[in-house]
Amino acid sequence: MQILCQCQTAGLFFEQKLVDLMRFEGSTKAMAQRTAGAVTPIDKRGILLAGVAAPNFTLHVTPDQTLTLSDLRGRPVILAFYPADWSPVCGDQMALYNEILPEFRKFGADLLGVSVDGAWCHAAFAETRHLHFPLLADFEPKGAVARQYGAYRAGDGFCERALFVIDKNGIIAWSYCSPVAINPGADGILQALEDLPK
């Protein structure tokens, strides 16, 4: 019950530990750039930028159900890649989005969380945190979807904390990659949704 509010303290400890991990950043970037290809606009952290067609995917949302991105065409989609289900900072970010869900829905937007955790792990996590939005398992081949978005940390084996707002036509309208230890919050997402053409 205390995960979100623990973030301020737990997050700081986590941040310290992640300083070492950040050293992999350089190689991860280069990897992402190769993955995304030279012609695709990517930012300095390697994620896909606005104006690019969002790579389509089908991922498990529960152990026996899948979700395909293109099925959501016609309404905005928020794609939130995050490193892992149970680490304190991630629980924090997903819990925050859970609280803000009604604001996202006012824009008719669907929120999808994505990590490399398996569907059973997601199910346990979502149940514990009472999450009201789907968590997708980028599990096999591991991180394949995250790689397409330039949101995979190859040195670490998990996703970046990367956010994408995809418009109703399937084009990335906004993207943002936060340092792994820092909860990016929701202000950027809400601004991007507001900026979408009506």
Added chain:
Amino acid sequence: MATLKVPITSEDHAQGPENAEVTLVEYGDYECPYCGQAYLVVEQVQKQLGKRLRFVFRNFPLSEMHPHAEAAAEVAEFAGAQGKFWEMHDKLYENQERLGEALYLNLAEKLRLSTTALRQALEQRTFEARVRADFKGGVRSGVNGTPTFFINGHRHDGSFDFETLLSAVHQAIGTAKSA
């Protein structure tokens, strides 16, 4: 750096003079144990700085995680509408483990507020819109957990133990003076 997007107005709950040297804003949740700790820290910082500090409290109830947070926020707003926000705010934090209707009615009685009116306000969700507006403003300002502090409009990303918070506030006073 995240900044406060919703300016402080007379609608806000504030302690300390409007022209204080530094303004500390907290987005908090009455059921969050860390906010409970922060309540004591803020009290100490206020004691230390006296009239040099203005403190503003805004609601950020994480109601999916904390089942009592929303009602408690509405109770504080109910008291606020009758000029007793801070009395109720303090009592709620001091009795954080006992949040629930019995406590709210008991506190209302102690503060000489009508328990019938309180029941009605909770049933009709009279103060829901106010609490929600605080929450939305917080999200827009980059509040991503509780408690989140803003010092002179800038989000304080450090820890909120007494020494850290006090030194951040002092630093803001220094910056304001040299500007």
